[in-house]
Amino acid sequence: MAVISNSFKEQLYRPIHSEDIGSEPPDTSRFIVPKSCQKSYLRLVAPWIASTFSLALITGYLLFQQRNSPAYLATSLPAFQTDIHDAHPYISYEERVFSGRLAFDEEIGKVYRDIDLSAPQYFGLPSPEIDDAWADLMRGEFVRMTDEEAAPYTPELNKAPHSDDYHFE
Structure with missing residues (x-):
């Protein structure tokens, strides 16, 4: 435990302007923050305000530019811009639906795989049918x-x- 000297306690707990009690009002200039402190505070805060404002402007600009770019607006592009341009007319997209989702049966409390036998199977025990389905899916890779x-x-x-x-890449 720290030992506090008596003189420090007197200084610490002495009423403010105790010597002025009963005389003229105390000098309040000691309680007003000097203007030099206000200026130094502004000098410390101004770079933070400027950098925050700049960051907000740059972020807004980049988000606006991204939303107006053709890659953002297009639902599907014929090819990547880095692809060989001669191949663009021959590129098409195909959508595949995969079956075999995992589901939970609350009655028996177990997880099972929902298999659609009318769709190609891509997962399961190794078999020629699964290999053929993958070969068909990856054709022309x-x-x-x-x-x-x-x-x-x-x-x-x-x-x-x-x-x-x-090979085309």
């Missing part, structure tokens, strides 16, 4: 190119090591 088709791109395009063919 690596489209082969002839040497003539690859000729304009050969400085940057390399042959795939596993098949020794050129």
